[in-house]
Amino acid sequence: MAEKLIRQIEQSTNPDDVTSVEDLLKESASKLDSTKSYLTKDITEASVYLLQKLSQIVSETSSVVDNLSLTKNQYARQIIKLAKEMRERKKxxxxxxxxxxxxxxxxxxxxxxxxxxxxxxxxxxxxxxxxxxxxxxxxxxxxxxxxxxxxxxxxxxxxxxxxxxxxxxxxxxxxxxxxxxxxxxxxxxxxxxxxxxxxxxxxxxxxxxxxxxxxxxxxxxxxxxxxxxxxxxxxxxxxxxxxxxxxxxxxxxxxxxxxxxxxxxxxxxxxxxxxxxxxxxxxxxxxxxxxxxxxxxxxxxxxxxxxxxxxxxxxxxxxxxxxxxxxxxxxxxxxxxxxxxxxxxxxxxxxxxxxxxxxxxxxxxxxxxxxxxxxxxx
Structure with a gap:
């Protein structure tokens, strides 16, 4: 479920479009929060998964850093964090x-x-x-x-x-x-x-x-x-x-x-x-x-x-x-x-x-x- 969630997030983000990154992240987080099929535990597991993936990106690229993958990973982690906060702070x-x-x-x-x-x-x-x-x-x-x-x-x-x-x-x-x-x-x-x-x-x-x-x-x-x-x-x-x-x-x-x-x-x-x-x-x-x-x-x-x-x-x-x-x-x-x-x-x-x-x-x-x-x- 965590990997499916990550794929959904990565498809919804475009690192080349930096006109309104903050709005993009908030909109994606809101959609994620409203998706009932993703439980709180799935969001937490996705956060751990992204950190593991980040380490993998760094180790595989060694001297040449894959900036696109790093940026996507960064956006995804921010979306996960925002979605978790939205869900936990609902009225x-x-x-x-x-x-x-x-x-x-x-x-x-x-x-x-x-x-x-x-x-x-x-x-x-x-x-x-x-x-x-x-x-x-x-x-x-x-x-x-x-x-x-x-x-x-x-x-x-x-x-x-x-x-x-x-x-x-x-x-x-x-x-x-x-x-x-x-x-x-x-x-x-x-x-x-x-x-x-x-x-x-x-x-x-x-x-x-x-x-x-x-x-x-x-x-x-x-x-x-x-x-x-x-x-x-x-x-x-x-x-x-x-x-x-x-x-x-x-x-x-x-x-x-x-x-x-x-x-x-x-x-x-x-x-x-x-x-x-x-x-x-x-x-x-x-x-x-x-x-x-x-x-x-x-x-x-x-x-x-x-x-x-x-x-x-x-x-x-x-x-x-x-x-x-x-x-x-x-x-x-x-x-x-x-x-x-x-x-x-x-x-x-x-x-x-x-x-x-x-x-x-x-x-x-x-x-x-x-x-x-x-x-x-x-």
Whole structure:
């Protein structure tokens, strides 16, 4: 993969065209950063490969230096460095920590849940994990990973509007935040369906942590969206819809946690590089545990910087719908991917014999608190 990446870079650079080398390097780095098939580890490996290639160029040319090869190598190394910085410094998004810990979003929906919706018309379930969650949706909808992306984008818009009690947005703005084509009719429908699912969901979080009230832990019941208003404007000429604006108000509990600073930071850049739902969910779970208050985090902490989480808790947090064997296999694959992109330095399977009942996680560079703070400020 590293050699393929290098070939792509070398084809995009022309050392003879020195009219705007800086712009050329930045443009090439931006394209490289946006290519999801290249993971962070591929970019790092490419950097090492280029240094080895540089030594080879120098040794082979001896007294006569191949200036063209040297210049291409120099450009490629600069592009690699810029792309890595772009990827690592992508915006981090604060999210309400109790909500992330209870995770009212479903990686998979068991058939038994779907059958219950057919019978009652409601989506109701008690969901375990790092916190116990009672989930209810009056229209029989279960929040998906896409709904989680939409909720994250809404939070981003809300934060940009200084966490006002009521914040405004349009479908076009929301689609841009989601990096989706705002001109596609199907995309608009998908977003509207997601907003409907979010606004009709009510949850009860057991052990809701209130930082402002002397660190009390209580049971809290609320709708994710406390109120909503939709304003539509139609053309006077043909009566067609011209614009649709939404006015949302998040639950008081969410707004209070943000005011108190009880949030977790999620790197959108890292989420973009992860290939599977399980990897993305595991990354967000680890961020949540990392940022928990000491009163909640202590049950996971085993040694400096490391923490243990049972496989059962991980599966329930993600609400994985497969059997125990497949769930364990998918979680371990996710651990490998997080290790490849430096979210994890390492992980250890815990259990007796060949069994694995829990995992000990050793945070990597991109999960450690001090690194997240640096990237946020950068």
């Amino acid at each position: 981090t998004q604060p999210m309400e920590l109790n909500l992330m810990a209870s995770n009212p979003f479903f990686t998979g929906i068991p058939n038994s849940y779907k059958e219950k919706v057919k019978e009652t018309g409601l989506a109701e379930v008690v969901k375990n994990g790092t916190k116990t969650l009672e989930y209810q949706n009056s229209e029989g909808l279960y929040l998906s990973e896409f709904d989680k992306r939409v909720f994250t984008a809404l939070t981003s818009i809300w934060v940009d509007q200084n966490c006002k009690q009521i914040f405004k947005f349009t479908e076009f703005e929301l689609l841009r935040r989601l990096e989706m084509n705002p001109k596609g009719g199907m995309q608009h429908k998908r977003v509207r369906d997601s907003l409907r699912a979010l606004t009709t969901t009510q949850i009860v979080i057991k052990e809701f942590y209130e930082k402002k009230n002397a660190n009390r832990i209580v049971t809290s019941k609320f709708h994710l969206v406390a109120s909503e208003t939709t304003i539509e404007e139609y053309s006077k000429d043909d009566g067609k819809l011209q614009s649709r604006e939404y006015q949302f108000q998040f639950a008081d509990q969410i707004r209070q946690s943000f005011q108190d600073g009880y949030t977790t930071l999620i790197s959108l850049g890292i989420l973009d590089t992860l290939n599977t739902k399980t990897s993305r969910e595991l990354y967000q779970l680890l961020c949540t545990i990392r940022d928990m208050a000491p009163q909640e985090q202590f049950k996971y902490t085993v040694e400096a910087g490391a923490f243990d989480v049972s496989l059962t808790e991980i599966s329930e947090y993600m609400h994985l719908a497969n059997n125990e064997y497949d769930n364990r296999r998918n979680i371990l694959k996710a651990c490998e991917e997080l290790k490849e992109v430096y979210v994890l330095q390492d992980y250890v399977k815990l259990g007796t014999g060949r069994s694995c009942s829990a995992i000990r996680f050793y945070p990597g560079t991109l999960l450690k608190k001090e690194e997240v703070k640096v990237l946020t400020q950068g």
